[in-house]
Every structure is written in structure tokens, then in C-alpha cells.
Amino acid sequence: METLITDILVAISMGLLGAVIFSALGLVSGTDETATLAPLTLLVVLLGVPPAGVLTFFLAGAVAKHMTHAIPTTLLGIPGDTLATPLLAHATALRNLGVPHIALRKMISGAFIAAFIAVPLAVLFAVLLAPFGPAITKSAPWIFFAAALMIAYFSPGRWASVALLVPFVTIIMALQAVSLKYDARLTISYFLGIAIGPLIADLFASISPVDNKRMQRDSPRKFSLSPDVRSWSGYFPNPLKVLDGTQRKWTAITATISSATFVFSPVAMTVLMGEVVGSRVKHAYHRMTTVLAARNGVTEATYIAEALIPLIAFGLPLSPVAAGPAAPLFNAPPRFTIDAATGQVNNLHTMLSHWEFLGYGLLAVLLAALIAYPLTMNFAHRAALFVSRKLSHEAIIATFIGLIFVISIWEGGIMGFLVILTMGLMGGLLSRHFGFNTGVQFMGFYIAILTVPALLRVTGLA
Amino acid sequence: MTKPLKLIEVWGDTVDSRHLLWAIVIGAVISLTAFLVAHHFLLGVVAQPAMAGSYAMLIGLGGCLVAGGICAKLFAPKRVVLEEHNSDPHWRDAAMAELAGEAGGLGKLADLPPEVAAEMREVGLYDLFADYEKKLEAEARAAGTSPAAHASPLPSK
Numbered sequence: 001m002e003t004l005i006t007d008i009l010v011a012i013s014m015g016l017l018g019a020v021i022f023s024a025l026g027l028v029s030g031t032d033e034t035a036t037l038a039p040l041t042l043l044v045v046l047l048g049v050p051p052a053g054v055l056t057f058f059l060a061g062a063v064a065k066h067m068t069h070a071i072p073t074t075l076l077g078i079p080g081d082t083l084a085t086p087l088l089a090h091a092t093a094l095r096n097l098g099v100p101h102i103a104l105r106k107m108i109s110g111a112f113i114a115a116f117i118a119v120p121l122a123v124l125f126a127v128l129l130a131p132f133g134p135a136i137t138k139s140a141p142w143i144f145f146a147a148a149l150m151i152a153y154f155s156p157g158r159w160a161s162v163a164l165l166v167p168f169v170t171i172i173m174a175l176q177a178v179s180l181k182y183d184a185r186l187t188i189s190y191f192l193g194i195a196i197g198p199l200i201a202d203l204f205a206s207i208s209p210v211d212n213k214r215m216q217r218d219s220p221r222k223f224s225l226s227p228d229v230r231s232w233s234g235y236f237p238n239p240l241k242v243l244d245g246t247q248r249k250w251t252a253i254t255a256t257i258s259s260a261t262f263v264f265s266p267v268a269m270t271v272l273m274g275e276v277v278g279s280r281v282k283h284a285y286h287r288m289t290t291v292l293a294a295r296n297g298v299t300e301a302t303y304i305a306e307a308l309i310p311l312i313a314f315g316l317p318l319s320p321v322a323a324g325p326a327a328p329l330f331n332a333p334p335r336f337t338i339d340a341a342t343g344q345v346n347n348l349h350t351m352l353s354h355w356e357f358l359g360y361g362l363l364a365v366l367l368a369a370l371i372a373y374p375l376t377m378n379f380a381h382r383a384a385l386f387v388s389r390k391l392s393h394e395a396i397i398a399t400f401i402g403l404i405f406v407i408s409i410w411e412g413g414i415m416g417f418l419v420i421l422t423m424g425l426m427g428g429l430l431s432r433h434f435g436f437n438t439g440v441q442f443m444g445f446y447i448a449i450l451t452v453p454a455l456l457r458v459t460g461l462a
Numbered sequence: 463m464t465k466p467l468k469l470i471e472v473w474g475d476t477v478d479s480r481h482l483l484w485a486i487v488i489g490a491v492i493s494l495t496a497f498l499v500a501h502h503f504l505l506g507v508v509a510q511p512a513m514a515g516s517y518a519m520l521i522g523l524g525g526c527l528v529a530g531g532i533c534a535k536l537f538a539p540k541r542v543v544l545e546e547h548n549s550d551p552h553w554r555d556a557a558m559a560e561l562a563g564e565a566g567g568l569g570k571l572a573d574l575p576p577e578v579a580a581e582m583r584e585v586g587l588y589d590l591f592a593d594y595e596k597k598l599e600a601e602a603r604a605a606g607t608s609p610a611a612h613a614s615p616l617p618s619k
Contacts, residue, residue: 030474043523046516076543078474096557099585199473203486206470206479217469220540221476227545244577283569284561285587286578334512388543393475394485395534401486402493402526410497410519 007052011360014049015056015367022061023372026068027387029078030396033303034195034325034438037061039407042188042328045335051351052360058329059364060371062303063115067372068383070107070296074100075384076223082438083299086270090288090295100226101380106247106289107296108376109239112369113248114255114297118304119361121259125305126312127354133314137343140316141454147263147318148443148451154268156435164436165444171426172448175419184412186419187445191327192407193423194441196400200421201428225384236374247290250277251297258298259305265320265439266302273298304361312357315349320439323446469540481537488536489529496525558594571595 021040025031041058049057069080070087077092079085087107094103129136136143152161172190179186193200205211243251254273261269274295281287306321307329316338317323317330329348331338336347352360375383404424408416430436468479477485501518508514562568571579571592582588 039523043516043519046512047520048513048516093557093561096553097587097590098554099587102581102585202472206472206482212470215470215472217471217476220469220542222542222544224544244575244581246575246578279566282566282573283571283578283591284564284567285582285591286574287566287569288561385543385545388541389539391534392481392537392539393472393477394481394537395530397473397477397482398485398489398533399526399530401489402529403523405490405494406497406519406522406526409494410515410522 007050008363010050011052011056011363012367014044014053015060015364016371018057018059018061018364019064019368019371022065023068023368023375026065026080026372027071027383028391028396029072029076029080030393031065031080032082032195033062033065034442035192035400035403037065037325038188038191038195038327039403041326042332045328045332048335051348052356054329055348055352055357055360056364056367058307058326059304059361060368062307062325063111063300063365063368064372066296066299066303067108067111067368068376069299070104070111071376071380071384072387074104074107075226075380076388078223083266083270083303086267086274087292087295087299090292094288094292095226098226102289103292104376104380105237105242106293108373109242110247110251110293110295110297111300112239112373113243113251115300115304115365115369116362117252117255118259118301119308119365120358121256121301122262122305122308123312123354123358123361125260125262126309126357129309129313130354136314136318137316137345140314140318140343141451143318144316144443144446145451148440148447150263151265151320151443152436152440154264155437155440157437157440158435160434161436161440164430164434165440165447168426168430168436168441168444169448169452171422172445173452175422176448179412179415179419182413182415184415185333186412186416187331187333188328189408189411189416189419190423190445191324191442192404193420194427194438194445195324196404196420197424197426197428197431197438197441199397199400199428200404200424201432204425223388225381225388227381237377239373243293246281246286247293250280250290250294254294255297255301258301259309262302262306262309262319264302265437266299266306267437267439269302270295270298304365308357308361311348312354315345315347316343317446320442323442324438327442467540476540478537478540485533485537488533489526492529492532493522493525496528497522554590558590562594562598568595568598 025036044057045054065081066083069084072078072080073084073087074091077095079088091103094100148165149162152165155161206215254277258269258273274291277294278287278291281290303321306319307326310316310318310322311329317327322330330336338345404420408420427441431438469476470479472482497518500521501514504514504517505511508517579588
């Protein structure tokens with residue numbers, strides 16, 4: 001009993017911490033989910049926070065970020081993070097019509113409802129899949145292979161992404177062989193390199209006279225911040241009242257669908273679900289507001305389900321979110337480990353029961369909603385003004401450069417840094433030129449460590 | 463600081479290339495120094511080397527934030543942020559034209575559930591859409607086609 005109370009207290013405080021940190025990060029555009037969630041979750045794991053606290057930190061962080069990311073997206077017209085990009089067009093149209101506050105309210109109310117739906121559904125789907133867990137764990141190398149092929153085919157690069165897996169995986173294997181020679185066992189350096197790839201690729205491009213010309217600008221970017229309109233009383237507007245019946249229905253349906261289809265990329269699901277909803281709502285105004293609510297709901301549901309389902313059912317990172325931003329929940333040696341050869345796992349999968357996943361999952365969503373929802377509803381305008389006027393892009397880049405150095409040197413010294421630099425440049429360029437996006441790249445890492453060794457063993461070509 | 467800015471677009475926003483260079487140096491030096499110094503001292507204090515590494519990482523990440531803070535003080539954003547006072551009619555018209563051209567078209571106010579129509583009245587968009595709908599119908603009549611043709615996907619450009 002006493003341990004339960006301690007666990008709950010830890011879960012509450014870690015959830016609050018995650019919600020506060022990631023509510024703030026949601027305001028800052030360019031703070032990619034993986035580049036922020038993965039290293040901070042890893043830190044929480046390695047500092048020895050109990051399993052319940054690790055889970056609430058990650059989930060509350062992800063949920064809060066996908067609420068506050070609506071602020072820059074709707075008020076400034078810049079996407080708050082990677083998952084906000086598919087929402088930008090409709091948010092901008094409503095901004096041009098003079099009602100950005102409507103876009104903002106629809107987005108975060110959609111997030112709120114979808115997040116609460118996604119947790120119990122994710123646990124339910126995981127329980128249904130759990131009987132197949134041992135079989136799936138045993139054939140993990142092949143399942144990862146199939147998942148990677150599918151995720152690659154559904155990425156913007158289509159067949160190019162499928163083909164690019166071959167050289168990409170080869171580079172990861174080569175980097176691993178070299179770093180092992182110097183006794184460096186690396187994981188997070190690969191993920192961070194992939195997530196931060198576009199920045200690294202841009203920095204290399206900016207010092208080349210060839211590319212620099214393309215990047216030059218005559219004048220600073222202009223943003224127009226929309227005025228503050230407040231049309232409700234109290235501190236905590238009811239999200240169910242912000243959405244109408246059609247919107248509640250579509251938010252619930254798309255949250256359910258995207259919870260079940262947990263192996264697809266969150267960006268792809270967000271785009272696809274928006275198209276499905278958009279084609280069924282006749283009036284343009286109603287279509288935009290409904291799609292915004294549903295799409296932002298999907299950004300929550302995909303993150304929750306794609307982290308929880310593989311975690312509960314298999315303990316293996318079998319989804320783009322689990323393989324990327326949520327990777328430290330599965331694999332954070334020495335505390336959380338996955339043995340590539342035997343498929344033996346030792347992580348939150350083995351440490352928390354189904355009921356604990358459900359309870360702490362709901363707690364995390366509740367804490368995120370308590371922090372991020374009223375913050376967004378009441379202080380969106382001031383927050384957007386502060387971030388856009390005080391926080392230069394140079395400062396954001398300085399922070400991420402620091403992150404690259406600290407994480408890579410911490411994990412593998414000079415070798416870690418070389419890996420992050422190489423992965424970042426490769427990944428950034430492949431993503432920009434071929435549509436070989438980060439979701440596929442994360443899966444490429446698991447192909448290199450799981451599938452290729454198994455393939456060599458089976459074929460006897462090692 | 464009297465030299466003109468050399469603006470380039472990096473990672474989705476504009477920066478000055480000299481400021482960027484300094485930001486990279488500041489970010490790398492401060493965070494790495496914080497991490498390495500912390501690591502060095504913690505190894506002697508904390509029993510397990512792995513935990514010493516984790517705490518050093520925490521301090522290193524603190525260093526990243528300090529570096530970000532210093533750069534925010536040193537380098538002003540290269541953005542022009544204008545506080546609009548309700549939208550320019552020009553933008554409204556452009557947005558309406560774009561919506562009418564989208565797949566699915568503008569749709570009809572008559573088809574809306576009453577609560578949505580009420581919401582549109584509340585935010586002051588009902589009349590705008592009603593006027594635009596009438597305009598489209600009038601144009602359609604003038605062109606001798608049914609108004610429904612406008613609801614079908616039009617080539618917008």
C-alpha cells in the first residue's frame with residue numbers, strides 16, 4: 001500500500017514536470033518531438049525514476065506538447081512541431097478569415113477529447129494483441145522488417161524510400177562496427193542524429209557557396225500575430241462545448257482509428273484522417289474547424305497508442321513513435337534493455353501491469369490537460385508574443401547544438417559525436433531530397449540491429 | 463554590430479550568418495564545458511560511474527539552456543512581428559476565393575446544423591459566407607450553369 005502511494009506521488013510529480021516542460025516547448029517552433037522527448041525521457045530513465053514516473057513523464061509531455069503546439073500554428077502561422085505541419089493550411093485559412101482563436105480552440109479541444117479516448121483504447125488493443133506477444137517477440141527481426149517496408153512505402157518517398165533502406169542500413173551497420181571497435185555502444189546518438197538531421201544538413205549547406213545562395217534572404221520573415229479574442233468565462237472552458245456534435249463524433253472516430261493502426265507514421269495518419277473527415281463535411285467553415293479538431297486529436301492518439309500498444313503487448317518498439325521519440329521507454333541501457341539475439345526484454349513492459357498502464361496513462365493525460373489546456377485557452381496570445389519577440393532562432397539553434405554535443409559525448413565520446421554528425425547529415429539530406437522521412441529512418445536502425453544479423457544467420461552468409 | 467545583417471534561412475527561420483556562427487560556438491562550448499566539468503567532479507562523489515554520467519548529462523542539458531538564454535540576450539530575433547487588428551478585407555477575400563476553389567467547394571449555409579450556423583454568427587462569419595454564396599450563385603446564373611457546378615472541384619489556379 002505504501003509503495004503504491006509512493007508510486008502514485010512519483011507519477012503525479014513526474015507527470016506535472018513533463019507537462020510543464022513540454023507545454024513550454026510546444027510554443028517554440030522547430031522543437032521536433034523526437035529531438036526533445038527522447039533525450040529528456042532517457043535522462044529520466046537513467047536517473048532511476050520509478051517506472052510509473054517514467055511513463056507519466058513521457059505521456060504527459062507528449063500530450064501537453066500537442067496541445068500548446070496549436071499556439072504558434074494558429075496565431076503565428078508557423079508549425080509548432082513536426083505533427084503540427086499538416087494542420088497549418090486550415091489554421092492559416094481561418095487566420096485569414098480573422099478567427100484564429102476558433103482554430104486554436106477547436107485544435108486543443110480535439111486534442112483533449114482524443115487523448116482521453118486513446119488511453120483506454122490503446123490498453124484494450126494491447127490486451128487483445130498480447131496473446132500474440134511471445135510469437136511476435138520470437139519473430140521480431142522479421143516483423144520489424146515487414147513494418148519497415150510498409151512504413152517506407154507509405155512515406156513521401158514511396159519506392160525510393162524502400163530502396164533507400166539498403167544503403168541507409170548499411171551505413172548504420174558500418175558506423176556500429178567502427179564505434180564498437182572503440183568500445184562505444186550507441187543508440188540515442190542515432191535517434192538524435194536522425195531527429196535533428198534537417199538542422200545538421202542545413203548547417204552544412206549554409207557554409208557551401210553553392211547552397212548558401214539558395215538560402216540567402218533579403219529581409220527578415222514577417223509574421224502577423226492575431227489579436228486576442230476571449231469569448232468564454234471562467235478558467236477552464238469545457239472542451240465538449242467548444243466542439244459541436246459533428247466534431248465530437250469525428251474526433252472520436254479518428255482517434256479510435258488512429259489508435260488501432262499503430263504501425264503507421266503519425267504524420268501520415270494525421271494527413272489521411274483529415275482527408276477522410278474533410279470529404280464528409282459539406283460546408284467550408286465547418287469542414288475546416290472539424291478537420292482541425294480531428295487532426296489535432298490524431299496527433300495525440302497516434303502518440304499515445306503508438307507508445308502504449310507496443311509497450312504493453314510486446315515490449316518491442318514496433319511503431320514509428322516507439323522506435324523514435326518513445327525509444328528510451330523500450331531501450332535505455334543499462335536500465336532498460338532489449339536483447340537483440342534472444343528477444344528478451346527488460347523495460348516498462350515487464351515492470352508495469354496492464355492496469356498500471358491504464359491508470360498511469362489516464363493520470364498523465366489528466367495532468368497534461370490540467371496544465372496545457374487552460375494555459376493555451378488563457379495565455380496563448382501573450383505566450384506567442386513573448387516567444388516570437390524574445391526568442392531568436394539563433395538561441396534555439398544554440399540550445400540544440402548543445403544538446404547534440406552533450407548527448408553524443410555522454411553516450412560515446414568522440415565516436416558518439418561522429419555518429420550523430422554523420423547520421424544527421426545523411427538523414428537530413430535523404431529526407432529532403434527523397435522523402436525518406438524520419439519514421440523510416442528510425443525503423444532502419446532496428447533493421448540494422450535486429451533483422452540483418454538474423455538474416456545473415458538464417459542464410460548462412462555471415 | 464554596425465555591419466549589415468547577412469540573412470539566411472536555416473531550419474525554417476531566418477538567422478544572421480555571423481550570429482549563427484557565434485550561437486553554435488556558444489552552444490557547444492557552454493554545454494560541453496558544463497557536462498565535462500560536472501562529469502569530472504561527480505566521478506569522485508557518486509558511487510556508480512553510470513549515475514555520475516547521468517547527473518553530468520542533466521547538468522550538461524542545463525548548460526544547453528544557459529547557452530540558449532545567453533544567445534537570446536545577445537541576438538535579437540530576425541522576425542518582424544506585427545500585431546494585426548482584425549483581418550484585412552483583402553485577406554478575407556483571398557481566403558474565401560481559395561475555399562471556393564478547394565475540392566468540396568464552399569458548401570451551402572442551408573445545409574449546416576443550427577449550432578454551427580449560430581457559431582458562425584457569433585464569430586461574425588455568417589454574413590460573409592452568405593454574401594459569397596449569393597455572389598457565386600449570381601455568377602453561375604450569368605454563366606448559364608447551375609450553381610452546383612461551383613461546388614465541384616475547380617482548378618483554383
